[in-house]
Amino acid sequence: xxxxxxMPAKEANARIKINGLLEAAGWRFFGSDQGKANxxxxxxxxxxxxxxxxxxxxxxxxxxxxxxxxxxxM
Numbered sequence: 916x917x918x919x920x921x922m923p924a925k926e927a928n929a930r931i932k933i934n935g936l937l938e939a940a941g942w943r944f945f946g947s948d949q950g951k952a953n954x955x956x957x958x959x960x961x962x963x964x965x966x967x968x969x970x971x972x973x974x975x976x977x978x979x980x981x982x983x984x985x986x987x988x989m
Contacts, residue, residue, distance in 0.1 A: 945964045946952045956962060 942954055943950060943952050944954050944956075944962070
């Protein structure tokens with residue numbers, strides 16, 4: 916069984932590997948020059964890179980809720 920100190924490092928390495936695989940597959944949390952964001956964390960919630968950056972440096976981060984777009988066809 917791994918030591919307590921080894922678990923955070925193993926988890927961090929696993930997350931880095933998973934993030935790399937997602938990026939290689941074309942998954943995007945945020946829109947960029949390469950295209951629009953194609954991952955939704957929750958319906959009707961838009962998260963920006965700036966909010967994530969603020970959240971890393973502070974204990975709280977506000978997330979902007981957007982209204983769903985309704986298309987009406989007749």
